[in-house]
Amino acid sequence: MRKTKRVIAQFTFYDRTGIQQFLEKQALKGWMLEKISSYGWKFRRIEPQKINFAVTYFPEASMFDPEPGENQKSFWDLCEHTGWQLASHNAQMQIFYNKRENPVPIETDPETELETIEKSAKKSYLISYYILAACAVLQVALGVWQFSNDPVEYLSMGSSMFSALCWTILITMCSLEIGGYFVWRRKARKAIDETGEFTATRGFRNIQLTMMWIILAIFAVFIFTIERRFAVIVVIATFAVGLLASAVWGFSALLKRFKVSAKANRIATIIAIIVMSFGFTGFVAICVLDAVISSDWFEREAAYTYEYKGVEWKVYDDELPLMVEDMVETDYDGYSTSWYGNESVFLAKHDAYQRPRMDDLKEPYLQYTLVKVKMPFLYDFIHKQMLKDFPRNYGVTYEEYEFYERAVEIDASEWGANHAYQIYMGDSAENEYLLCYNDCIIELRPDYEMIITPQAKANVGRIFG
Amino acid sequence: MPRAKFQTLTEQMFYILLCLKNECYGMDILDRVPAMTNGRVNVGSGTLYNLLEQFLEEGFIDETKVEGRRRSYIIMPKGIEMLDKEVERLTAQLADYNSIFRKGEAQ
Structure with missing residues (x-):
């Protein structure tokens, strides 16, 4: 029997209710959360049991922190005092578990809880969605421009339509996350004023996962229907982009290991992303040029x-x-x-x-x-x-x-x-x-x-x- | 300027400030509030952490000792003022209640 498993999380960032329920269900099935990261959530096998989970946000924390700060640790200590053990944390998100029966919740005041979620959203989650949405809008606009220039050519290009579809799906995902957050926040604020209760969050995990699988499926169809040599190029490029992303995160992790401050790390990582992206684009351009000039890779074979x-x-x-x-x-x-x-x-x-x-x-x-x-x-x-x-x-x-x-x-x-x-x-x-x-x-x-x-x-x- | 949220104190805020009449650690507050209220009021650790931060910012309390991750706090005059204001409000509430219901009983 497997001892560990990894799950694609894709949770809506503020969906503390959904994440809690998900983790409690996993524990009942015999899976305990071990680590949350950008590469998926890791679970290890345990005796199936009822464990309480709590998801809270610590606005001060950053994904670039070399190690948890003193404030964050004293926050953990306070939680531990009421039986809440840290299961894992990633940037602002802190996940605790408690085996006591009817433990005192970590958040007993809906107003403060909403405030910490608001602060965390404003500090990082929303910003990354804004950037992603801006890129996606730019790409879709480019597609619309290409389409209006030569619709017949555009509609015959599987690649441009695949990319347009991916970016459109991405815009939908971003809108769901951003729009969903603001709608929820308004409701939550109103509820606090009227009833003093915390409004349960609703995530879009299933929609997100479905969209992800749709993109993968279309990508597979795309790869298998285009010419073999183009498919090879697309697959290599996809891997290269993945490698590039890993290199950037690896670089950031290395800085963390050398205890570089969060601020310096953030700046260095942004520079690394820019330099590596340009470097990568330039490298690809040189390779392509070289291939065109020196070989007949892109030339069709003549009789x-x-x-x-x-x-x-x-x-x-x-x-x-x-x-x-x-x-x-x-x-x-x-x-x-x-x-x-x-x-x-x-x-x-x-x-x-x-x-x-x-x-x-x-x-x-x-x-x-x-x-x-x-x-x-x-x-x-x-x-x-x-x-x-x-x-x-x-x-x-x-x-x-x-x-x-x-x-x-x-x-x-x-x-x-x-x-x-x-x-x-x-x-x-x-x-x-x-x-x-x-x-x-x-x-x-x-x-x-x-x-x-x-x-x-x-x-x-x-x-x- | 105190924010709108501190116009009145919630029960949790009230008892946290009350605990800090004597210098104490954050963790102690977590135990003292339910003990003081026979378990009627509980303060969650996250709520406590955030409220302490806000009280510090507003000058209601002060940090007295920082021993690594253990920190102790004590109430400041501004905090006492807040408590007094709240008690005044509660007393007024109680007086209003009494003036209506107790009077009724007497009749």
């Missing part, structure tokens, strides 16, 4: 290369859903075919091109962007967005301009599509099409000299329709 006018050209051999051969007759076999893009649960967006070698530029080429809409509710939105971005005017709004591009709806039936659009410059139709099929939209840009026969259009419709 073969050739030299043309002293430059090396790569020829890819990816499979494409639609080929030049589907649109015109050709027996040219020197094509390079490339298929590249992103995929998320909402969209798959791929850029495809099929190009002749540099020494055969007279051969017809084909390029297109294929967006597969996986969630039908997004279809109309993506349709509208792609139609809006289809003419490429690069910010020119002067419609009389000779090269101003307009998207004109054309007969879709020839293409076997639901909607079809073509670019016009003035009165001249360009060889650029936007074709909407049931679950995909394709922006087709064939060779501008290519004559699109009814047969070619039918072929496109057959492939995507």
Whole structure:
């Protein structure tokens, strides 16, 4: 039988009622709290029994204290006098247990108890939630900005959506903790004025744990659905960030061991966080640059290369859903075919091109962007967005301009599509099409000299329709 | 300036100050208050710690001895004033009670 166990605490910081009940239940099940820390709460096996627990806050204490201060120790002594033994403490939170029957509670005055919780909250807990919430809001704002810039690209990137989701969940968690605290405090204040009773706290541990598991589950899905080499990078980066966090806490713990004062430790730790974060970012940037320059880790593997006018050209051999051969007759076999893009649960967006070698530029080429809409509710939105971005005017709004591009709806039936659009410059139709099929939209840009026969259009419709 | 909370004393505050008429350790207060009141009033260790801190801040009491973690305190004139004020209030309360109910009995 296991002698010890660790529990992910994730308790709401002011939830003294919830923590007490949790610890009393654990003791009845035969688990005694041994140590609380940021890495989870450690329990050791005991005879199942009824033990009273009390959670109190000592505002003077700090997580950077090299050792408990004299005041804190005399507070412990007072508690011990009434049978309350210290089980563990972490920063301001002090957890006591008492085996006596009906012991005198540590807090017998709800007003003083509320005051100590308020002081501790103001001194540390709330501040860390404010900082976390600010980071999360910044990240979400960045996501919103990226989304508004190019929604189609954004929705096809699993990584940006995963990060947006994580930060949104984090904002929810912070709001629950901060908002929950203020709501509780107001209620508690009112109750003291009216009835003189302490208002039991309510935590959000289950919600927090659920959210944490959701993030982990999505992370796992994300890792297993992206390309292997990107997954490797993401996993390494995740570990590195974990290592970085441990290094910072290790550094702070080391300072504590050398009895550095709480104030100096706090400053040194903040500097360490900044230096290490920048150092880490710089290190990663250098590694990435180095990898890009010196190796082909980030380069896709080419089928073969050739030299043309002293430059090396790569020829890819990816499979494409639609080929030049589907649109015109050709027996040219020197094509390079490339298929590249992103995929998320909402969209798959791929850029495809099929190009002749540099020494055969007279051969017809084909390029297109294929967006597969996986969630039908997004279809109309993506349709509208792609139609809006289809003419490429690069910010020119002067419609009389000779090269101003307009998207004109054309007969879709020839293409076997639901909607079809073509670019016009003035009165001249360009060889650029936007074709909407049931679950995909394709922006087709064939060779501008290519004559699109009814047969070619039918072929496109057959492939995507 | 005394805070609004010390306009009146709670029972616990009253008995803590009362105990400190003679110099005593924090721990002694924890035992003396229930002994004095036949267990009617109990002061929790956390409450005591915080109230002592606040009394010191307000100048109601003073620290007399600090032997490491053991500290002893004694009441100061300002604290006695607080006690007197509270007793006055309680006496007035009692007098009001008597004037209504005892009078009724006499009739």
